[in-house]
Structures are given as C-alpha cells and as structure tokens.
Amino acid sequence: MSEVILKVEHISKQYRLGLVGTGTLSQDLKRWFYKIRGKDDPFLKIGDTNDRSKAAESDYVWAIKDISFEVKRGEVLGIIGKNGAGKSTLLKILSRVTSPTTGQIKTKGRIASLLEVGTGFHPELTGKENIYLNGAILGMTKAEIKAKEQEIVEFSGCQRYIDTPVKRYSSGMRVRLAFAVAAFLEPDILVVDEVLAVGDAEFQKKAIGKMQDISKGDGRTVLFVSHNMAAVKSLCTRALVLESGQTAFEGKTEEAVNFYLKSNRTNLSKALEIRKDRSGSGKLKLTSIQLFNKKGDAVDSVISGGFMRVKFNYEVLSKVDSELVFAVSIKDRNNNIKSLFVSDEMNIDVNILINRGFICLDIENVLLRGGEYNLTVLISEFNTDAVNHIDRIEMAFDLIVLQGDYYGVGKLNRMQPYSIIPATFS
Template identity: 45%
Template sequence: MADIAIKVEGLGKEYILGHKKSGDLRNAFGDRLNRLFKGSDQNKESFWALKDVSFEIKKGEAVGIIGRNGAGKSTLLKILSRITEPTKGRFEINGRVSSLLEVGTGFHMELTGRENIFLNGTILGMKRAEIKQKFDEIVEFSGVEKFLDTPVKHYSSGMKVRLAFSVAAHLEPEILIVDEVLAVGDAEFQKKCLGKMDEVSKNDGRTILFVSHNLAAVNQLCNSGILLRQGNVTCQGEAQKIVHQYISYNKQIETGMGLINLELRKGSLEYQVDSIEIFSESMQSIKIAKTGEPLVFEILLNKKVASKGVRLDFAIDTEHDMRIGWFSSSVIDHELNAEFDKIYLKIPKLCLGGGLYYLTFYFTTNGELTDFIHQGFAFEVEEGDYFGTGKTIPKNQTFIYQSHEIFSN
C-alpha cells in the first residue's frame, strides 16, 4: 500500500446536458416547480464523460494516458487535480500534487515577466520564498532575461509559452499531473521540456501522469500507459504496448477499413479480403456504429469469386475476447450473386452496447479454407437509443440489447 501514489476506484463523472446547467433564475425556478409537481425532471439529459475508471499508479512511475478525443482523458485529470468533483467513486493520492493542465494559468498581460513569474508560480502552488529562491533558474531556463521588466502583452507568443513553462518546470511536487501542454511552443523548446520532465521522473523518482497525443513523447517519457475509450479504461500496461495498441486501433478507426491482426491470418489466400468498411442503412460510410441502428459491413475481396460452394462466417467478439455473435451463410438463406467481389453483412438493428468490438472473418470455397482473419477488424459502437425510450442498459449488467415487452394479466 505504501508504494501506491494514486489509487482510483470506480470513478465516474456525469455531466447534465441541456439548459439545466446554469443560466437564469426563471429556469431554475421553473425546474423546481416541475420537480415539485411531476416528481422528476423531464428534460434532464446526462452524459457520463467517465464511466467506471479504476487503476493504481505506483510511486516513481511515469504513466501516459492516451485515448481519442472525448475518451475522458481531460475529465480524469480534472478530477484528479480536484478542479471538479467525481459523481461516483473515489480516489486517493499519496503525496504533494501539482497539476499542469495549461501553461501560464493566470498570466496577466499587463504585468511584467517578473511579476507573472510570481503570479503564475503562486497559482501553481509554490510559496513566495520558493519562487524567490528559484527565480534566477526560472529566468535562465526561459531565456527571456532581457524582457523581464516588460509587460507580457508585448511578448511574442513563443516567449510567453517559454516563460510559462519555465515556471511550471520548476515545480517540485511528488506527483505531477500534466495535460497536453506540450502542443504549444516551438519544436526545440518542446524537446527541452520533455528532457526536463524526463529528468524529473527518472532522477528524482517522481510520479508523473501525462496526457498527450504526442505518442513519441509518451513512449519516450512513460514506462506505463493507460488507454481510455468512451470513459472506460480499456487497458493498462507497458507504455510501448499501449501506444502500439492505440495506433493500430486508431489507424483503423480513422480510415474505417484497415485490417488488423494480420499475423494470425490463415488459409490459401486464393481469394482474400482487401478491406472492410462499415456503412449505415443508406450506405453512407460511417466510422462509428450506433446501438439500435442498422449496421452494414462491406467486405471487399481482391477478385471476383463464383458463388458456388462458398461459405462465409462472421463472428463478433468483445474487446475482452468474448464471442457474442455468429453469422453465417450456412444458417440463413443468402442472396449471393453468381459472381461477386463485395460481400455485405447487414445487421438490421444493432444490439451491442457502446464499446469496441472485433469482427472475425472466415471464408471457405468448396470446403477449403480460403481466408480467415481472427479479429481482423475492429469497430466502435456508440451507445444509442435501442428501445426508443432514451434509456440505456446499465454498463455493469450487460452490453447486449434485446427488445422485450413487460406486461401483466
């Protein structure tokens, strides 16, 4: 227990969408009345930015958090930095924390560089005496000595960033939480900052939690990684492995057609799959499928096949390797043309909850295996309105939707 720096258990954050957030008194008053008479808010719509996040980080570890936009990275950092409170779950932090979600927080344009060092440093949690002691070092690192007594509004944007980062780099917390702050500044200065962070984590044994889209930086800086997807932790492990997984997943989501896991491919490959893409019912290419809506897979082959003696099997697995769907030309009446090079698999109403799923493809001609790619295609499903009631199944129950009726005598 003693070597744990951060322990997160079942953390969740719900945001209320719609007009209820803030605004004016009349709305608030109206809502109160509604609640009083109807017993509940009718138009309350919520969104879970983080659903159920648990992990542990050991002291001295440098952990990279990666994930696509909207995966919950920033929300997680905001909760751990205490900027916002979790809706559920708890976390424990052992050690003095500094969080850096932005460089130059609180910088005031009218103040001089010198004054801003004190202002920004104090906002970041340094004591006055501490700043005084490190002042020369900060100035030297930033390289803006000459303009120290000039109002910051006359600085170039690069100079501002350098000054701001120099202050941040001289924080000495036991745990450092850093958001995508390196995206600003010129390449050379970025390198300098990465070097400084690297030095901090490796030499001083400090714990670093680092969010970035710069995967090279994650690779270089972090020894472990956490991959977030749709508000959940998908996997945690060695940084390089996590980065690799993210890249393959991402590439495929971006293009919507890449095949993955090709090392497990089997078969004669006389006919083989070139690409897989997903479409909506109206054959619009989509990147993310949605629960409750029709989903069409298009499998493109390298050349035309005669339909005689062809068997096509498809399977869907969860990201935890559980098979939850099997589709085959051997169990239904299929409509394959005499010759084809595009195969369509249509699911009229997708019954899968939000998450990542893999498609396995199995193709035989005349009883001989032609192409088999185990979990060769990944697709993401966004939680949707399956029942048409606006409600979703609780995540901790299941991820499979089945339409049902409940009635009485």
C-alpha cells in the same frame, strides 16, 4: 514496494447537454439542499456514454465513467486516446479544476498542472509576478520561489520579456514559461496535457528531457497526455488508454500504444462516407481512397522508392467559390508525419477538375522504408481571410509499404521501426 502517491477510485463525471443546471430554479435549490446535507444528487441520471460520433439519446452524458488506477512515486503515466475520449476531463478532476460526480481521489503532496496555454497565469501580471503567484498557489514561500526564479527564467527562454505583462506573450512563450514554473517549483505530481505541442521542436525536446529528470532524478510523478506516440514511448513507464470516457487498456507503454493504434485501425474498415470522426464545413465529402501503381492497376501496397497514385473519391454537396486544396499526410505507427503532399504545391488545379468527383495525387518516389503507415486526408478552401477545412479525416487509410531496392544495388532497404538497425547505423 514503491509508495503509491496517487490513487483514483471509480471516478466518473457527468455533464448535462445544452442547459446548465437542472432546468428549473426549484430543482436547482433541491440539488443544493441535498448537497449540503451530504446526500446524493437527486437528479443524477444514467446518461449516455461519451461517444461523440452518435446522436444523443439523453440530456446527460458521462464524460468519464468508473475510472480507477494507481500511480507510484517516480512513475510517468501516459494517458492516451482519441479526441473526446475524456483525457482532459480526467486531468481537470485530478488537478481539482472541477470535481467528480462520483468516486474519490487520494493524493500525497502538491499537484502542479499545465492543462492549457498559460494555465493559472493572470494576463495583466508580468511573467515574474506570475512565477510568484503560481508558487504561492502551490503553497511555497517567497524565499523558496526566489531560489528557483533564475532557473525558471533561463529554462523558459523568456529573459527579455520577464517584466512584460503575460497578455503580450505569444502562445509559445506562455507555454514555455508555464511549463518552466510547473516543473521547477517542485510539485510532487506534475500534470501535463497536450500543450507542449504549441512549443517549437527545441523546446519540446527540452521539456521531455526535464520531465525525465523530474521522474528519474528527483523521484517525482508525472501524468502526461499526448497524441505523439513517440514521446509517450520515450517518456512514460506505463500508459492508460481511454475510449468513450472509459478505461480500455492499462499496462506497459509499448502494449498500450499498440492497443491504441490497433483500435484506431479497426475504424478504417468502415467506408469513409459513413465515418463520423471527421471535421470541416462539409461542402465536399470524401467517400473513399484508392491506391494505383504506374500501370493504373489498383493495389493494396506500394514498394519503397516506387510510384504511388492516391485517388480521392468525393461528393460535391455545396458550391465552392474559393481555391480548393487536397492534402495527404503519411504517418508512421507512432503518429509522426513522415511525408506531406499538397495539390497546389504539385501544380494541380483542383477547381477545374472538381465536378468529376475524384482527384489523383501522383507520388513518383515513395521515400518510406517498408512498414505500416496511415494516411490523414484533408480538403481545404483558401480565401483572402483564412484557410477553412471542408473535410478532414485522421487515419483515413492504411498504407502498407514493402521493402524495395531503392538504390538499385540489388539489396532491399531495412524495415521501420529502426530498432532492427545495428548499433553501427544509429
């Protein structure tokens, strides 16, 4: 039986909304006095669950609540969930950046964390100096760090700037160097949050390959948080799904990803006008999306290679003086973007049409294989200074694409995912 290297037992973390502390000096002193005596916090309250879509009914919220799991040496555990589900809070507790309100963690060996761009870096120090600083924090000797220095620099691709202060690095350079330091200084447990998304495609591929080497070749453990379901599937041996700060599912990676995507799709049954998981200024509000074929008939699905009209219905809640742009991205079941359509690139002047309450994007050829997809929709305004989101909704609409005779040869194209394609096609 493989050795358990990390054991999490009933971990919870509570935060107070608004004010920091209890609200009065006397109560803060009372809390401190209880703590040094080894007693429970006298002001620990029940609090709300971590559902960001609902108005608070309490001054306290459980960012995560009663989470327990074990990780064995050499495993790669994926931690997935929507924004605000508690993933980053959990990783910060595991990395000892913050302490849990209740519960305990048992670990064997060193933990290295990459939670934010440039985690643990001092901006005034050079890249090389930060390598030695991070190694010292991990408990390594100068000789051990020096033996790994060249590998770290080469992997990061920052050779030219290694003697330059980190404050002058781009975000991509920082994450490259930070990942290289965390991966090559041989921690027993490597904790990686969504930061790899900052790097370019070439670096992401290198980083995922390195994490596979760490787990399979070196027998070390990786905790990996990502919204890229394809990366989770290819890298992780097991996955944990968090919802509103609690464990919703734990099991095999494929089953966990399917559970997560299915739970997201249940939200699509709600009308867009009452969806709370949206962002933007709110000057316009999407209320519904409809699909039409070339005849103008409303449809529930489209044919691969065929015509598709996407109709956005919305309310104008505030005057917009800047240039408006509507966009729709089509994503597959692993949340990878397969197509992106933007109104200004299609020569549609939204501002002229704004007061009629709907806009249509016509897609002449749906270049997608048969299967299930979803639409992320976005309304933005452009001005001289920046691009500002007005309304953005992830997984706003389920799209079913039927197999089609795309090439007109009397043969239907294959479905996605591509696992059904014969080996000769791969």
